[in-house]
Amino acid sequence: MKTASPFLEIGADAGPCVDVTFEGAPLRLTEGANLAAALLAAGVEVFRHTKTTGAPRAAFCMMGACFDCLVEIDGVVRQACMVEASQGLRINRPHEAEAHDDPA
Amino acid sequence: MGQGGSCRPARFFYYRGRDMDTDYAIIGGGVVGLSLAWGLLRRGLTVTVLDGDDGSFRASRGNFGLVWVQSKGVNQPRYARWSQQSAAIWAEFANELGANTGQDVPLEQRGGYDLHFSEEALEAKVAKYETLKAQLGGDYPYEVLGHNALRKEESHIGPGVVGAILHHQDGHANPLRLLMALAADVRRMGGRVLTGKTVTEVTKPDGFRVVCADGTALGAGKVVLSAGLGAAELGPRMGFKAPVRAQRGQVLITEKLPKLINRPSLIARQVDEGGIQIGATNEEVGLDDRVTQPGLSGLAAKAVAAYPALAKAQLVRSWGALRVLSPDGLPIYQESATMPGAFIVTCHSGITLAAAHARLMPDWLEGTDAAPDLEVFSEDRFAVS
Amino acid sequence: MIRRDLVIIGAGPAGMAAAVRAADLRLSVSILDEQLRAGGQIYRDVDRAAALRGDILGKDYAHGATLTAGLRRDAIDHLPGAVVWAIEEGFRISYSQDGQGAQIAASHVLLATGALERPMPLPGWTLPGVMTAGAGQILLKQSGVLARNAALVGSGPLLYLIAAQMIRAGTPPAAMVETQGRGDIISAMRHLGGALRGWPYLLKGMMMLAEITRARVPRFTGAQGVAIEGDTKAEAVTFTSAGRSRRIVCDTVFLHHGVVPNTQAARSLGVGHSWSRAQKCFVPAVDEWGQSDIPGVFIAGDGAGIGGAKAAEHAGGLAALKIAEELGRLDPSGCMEQATPLRAALTRERAPRAFLDTAYPPCAEALAPGDSTIVCRCEEITAGDIRRYASLGCLGPNQAKAFGRAGMGPCQGRFCGLTVSALLADANGRTPDETGHFRIRPPLKPVTLGELAAMDAVAQDEAT
Known part of the structure; x- marks a missing residue:
């Protein structure tokens, strides 16, 4: 997750930050940022794996239509692109709780 | 435009006097019609x-995809037995289909529950099952699980579920x-399957002649009407009472x-794909197959009461399907008196009965x-209206 | 349940303009928008972003702030973050806001749900790192997030706009891989006369192209055999252009070959749709006011046929006028009088469409993908699967959906519907209209069972 992100965030120092975790790893995101955008900028490359084949997926449409940016927050699977970053979010790949052996 | 398809004439078959295009014309290509077709082709x-x-x-x-025995035929043991017969040969049927097509037909027959939220309702149901069990000579393998016993089997069961009837002959399949x-x-x-057809006329000048709205016509030795709700319109013209009506079932997944x-x-x-399927409403609303918010909410409330963990699950799809119901809920199997060689085959449980229709019905159609x-x-049970 | 004269779904240009016009005519109005901030996709988050990035995004974007400002008045009930999941006769609109189900009733509904990117199924398009060009723009607009090393793939003016914006922001794209060919531009010339009436639009396009050339961004046109390579993420785009095989190494791929109406809500209501040959998509049946074939249901903006943001704004106004007239708040002559300037403006905005649609046609390979290409992203169904279902007798997408699950996932066919219908139409030798489209049912967007169940309790309480 610490790999350099393929995305660059301009004006990232603009606002206050919040602490969240993705798959247990801590991340600092801009408060109120679009969660999908903030995860991409933070270097998260795989948001989830498909249930059918296990293929990796990440944000695709950014407008709530494609459902590829699904993440699990508080046990509910939601579209990351429709959520804003807020303090303390614990974000996980959907329904992968039993397979958390790769903290990378 | 597909190769070869482009020059297909509007009329695929021509009626040629007494010539017969096919031994059987089956009107309706759903699970019921295709199961019969499969069994006949196999012969x-x-x-x-x-x-x-x-x-x-x-x-x-x-449909809901259950291969189900319990609660069927509590007032007609023959129906219970027929469902049992089908359930018993379902696995063999599914395996054969799977082997023939290279495509799995998922089936699980490890029993199924009738969940109860009140002791009284549970006891009343058990009393009915006991009567039926006696009528079936004791072949009705079920047991009653109290809440704690059920919890050992279903760790997510809700506290409001007082118990369940576990029937060991029940199961479920992937109906699609x-x-x-x-x-x-x-x-x-x-088998020839003609799609996009609406049969408008069935006559029997000698052999059968089946005509469709688009002009397609074919001659057949026998005709089976397995058109679900479509039988209500076509059936009476073929000498059947065909008293089928639609009952809407909303289903969630x-x-x-x-x-x-x-x-x-x-x-x-x-x-088998992982989604939780939740059913189903029983609504007498004619040919309206829409879903409604009260319908969705009612089903969701019951499912969450049964399995509280479902509260956090996302509903991704819902649909309303129209059950094909006879007045007493039992199947209708009848040969036409006015058009011998024409049969109506219709039922509400096309999935449960698919194996029986495929493996046992051809003998009935062929009169062996x-x-x-x-x-x-038979339709004799329905009063003349 | 709250009852309004008009409930508008979607706070983009059409919805916002309609809300303002309707409120001016003293209609009670609620505008439900699934986004947390008004603007739609074209003016996404404009109130926050224009101040931060207005120089990159340009004046057209900043215009959105005048529309969002219009919503800030008591007569308009703006419900942000309200995800509509059912619209039933009557009309009863069910939505989800902050994890709670709610309902609102209305005599009239205006669907202003805008456009979706035309699905662009190419080999590798499901890999992380591949996004729509619209997504790239949204990242920039709303979040100031830019791809460091992106290839832009497809055709259409939006690709030039995003390229120009990336250049201005200091991260020019690695390459433009354009699928339209010279022949397309030549065919489009016959529409140039019409397009010239929309000359400011064309001028902007030419200026963007000049910007791209100045920045020395490599452009490849007539690209064929386009595929995205990568194991667990996008690593390169491969294609042939001008007879040469190319491989562009990149981290991000932005796909685009036009946008299409988002018809989910309209279809769920049973509004009739027909195939538009010009726009190569299904469009709902609406009259010049945006009135559909279902009384009380109006559609405005790109959801009624692609016309762009300005056209959407005018169409939203027209719909509001007609609804006010139907409700007796405006007499027919007043309605016509107010409509005249809107109609003239709408005609002007639509003038370049024919030229653009012809010059930048959808990528042929993505309209008829190869057998191994995934078309349904949710259920991972390939084009070959769909063709096989056709051979098993599937005349339309609903039977194909039953056979193979295409369209059964959470996106409900938004990103495969057009492709599935096109593949079946082609395989069966039938027209798109004969083939039809997925039947769309509630929930239009997923909703938790807990939320649904809570609404059942509410109904019971109210009944007692």
């Missing part, structure tokens, strides 16, 4: 299936995979989830010595 008969279009009411696409496997195997065996439900019930089952006794399912 070496020629079969043509006339199927509707993409927007037809299709119970085969909207069954539909596709039948469609594929019927074609593989040489969630996102794919990790294993949460062990065995199926009438409230919810976890399908091995024909099952289906007398109680």
Whole structure:
């Protein structure tokens, strides 16, 4: 997750930050940022794996239509692109709780 | 435009006097019609299936997918027995389809529940099962699980569920995979399936003549009407009472989830792909197959009461399907008195009975010595209106 | 349940303009928008972003702030973050806001749900790192997030706009891989006369192209055999152009070959749709006011046929006028009088469409993908699967959906519907209209069972 992100965030120092975790790893995101955008900028490359084949997926449409940016927050699977970053979010790949052996 | 398809004449078959295009014309290409077609083809008969279009009411696409024995035929033991017969040969049937098509037809027969939220209702149901069990000579393997025993089987069961009847002959299948496997195997065996057809006329000048709205016409030795709700209109013209009506069932399905439900019930089952399917309403609303917010909410409330963990699950799809119901809920199997050689085959449980229709019904249609006794399912039981 | 004269779904240009016009005519109005901030996709988050990035995004974007400002008045009930999941006769609109189900009733509904990117199924398009060009723009507009090393793939003016914006922001794209060919531009010339009436639009396009050339961004046109390579993420785009095989190494791929109406809500209501040959998509049946074939249901903006943001704004106003007239708040002559300037403006905005649609046609390979290409992203169904279902008798997408699950996932066919219908139409030798489209049912967007169940309790309480 610490790999350099393929995305660059301009004006990232603009606002206050919040602490969240993705798959247990801590991340600092801009408060109120679009969660999908903030995860991409933070270097998260795989948001989830498909249930059918296990293929990796990440944000695709950014407008709530494609459902590829699904993440699990508080046990509910939601579209990351429709959520804003807020303090303390614990974000996980959907329904992968039993397979958390790769903290990378 | 497909190769070869481009020069297809508007009329695929021409009626040629007494010539017969097919041994059997089957009107309706859902699970019931295709199961019969499959069984007939397997006996070496020629079969043509006339199927509707993409927007037809299709119970085969909207059903709940249970292969179910319990609660069926509490007032008619023959129906209970018929369901048991089908359930008993379902696995063999599914395996054969799977082997023939290379496509799995998922089936699980490890029992199923009737979940109860009140002791009284549970006891009342058990009393009925006991009567039926006696009528069936004791062959009705069920047991009653109290809440704690149920919890050992279903770790997510809700505190409001007082208990369940676990019937060991129950199970569930993937009904859409069954539909596709039948469609594929019927074609593989040489069955002709004509899609986008609406049959407008069946006459019997000598052999049968079946005519469609688009002008397609074919001659057939025998005709089976397995058109679900479509039978209500066409049936009377073929000498049947065909007293079928639509009953709407709204069904919900969630996102794919990790294993949460062990065995199926009438409230919810976890399908092989992972989604939780939740059913179903019973609404007398005619040919309206829409879903409604009160319908969705009512089903969701019951499912969450049964399995509280479902509260966080996302509903991704819902649909309303129209059940094909006879006045007493039993199947209708009848040969036409005015058009001998024409049969109506219609039922509410096309998935449960698919194996019986495929493996046992051909003998009845062909009138062999091995024909099952289906007398109680004849139209004689309906008063003349 | 709250009852309004008009409930508008979607706070983009059409919805916002309609809300303002309707409120001016003293209609009670609620505008439900699934986004947390008004603007739609074209003016996404404009109130926050224009101040931060207005120089990159340009004046057209900043215009959105005048529309969002219009919503800030008591007569308009703006419900942000309200995800509509059912619209039933009557009309009863069910939505989800902050994890709670709610309902609102209305005599009239205006669907202003805008456009979706035309699905662009190419080999590798499901890999992480592949996004729509619209997504790239949204990242920039709303979040100031830019791809460091992106290839832009497809055709259409939006690709030039995003390229120009990336250049201005200091991260020019690695390459433009354009699928339209010279022949397309030549065919489009016959529409140039019409397009010249929309000359400011064309001028902007030419200026963007000049910007791209100045920045020395490599452009490849007539690209064929386009595929995205990568194991667990996008690593390169491969294609041939001008007879040469190319491989562009990149981290991000932005796909675009036009946008299409988002018809989910309209279809769920049973509004009739027909195939538009010009726009190569299904469009709902609406009259010049945006009135559909279902009384009380109006559609405005790109959801009624692609016309762009300005056209959407005018169409939203027209719909509001007609609804006010139907409700007796405006007499027919007043309605016509107010409509005249809107109609003239709408005609002007639509003038370049024919030229653009012809010059930048959808990528042929993505309209008829190869057998191994995934078309349904949710259920991972390939084009070959769909063709096989056709051979098993599937005349339309609903039977194909039953056979193979295409369209059964959470996106409900938004990103495969057009492709599935096109593949079946082609395989069966039938027209798109004969083939039809997925039947869309509630929930239009997923909703938790807990939320649904809570609404059942509410109904019971109210009944007692």
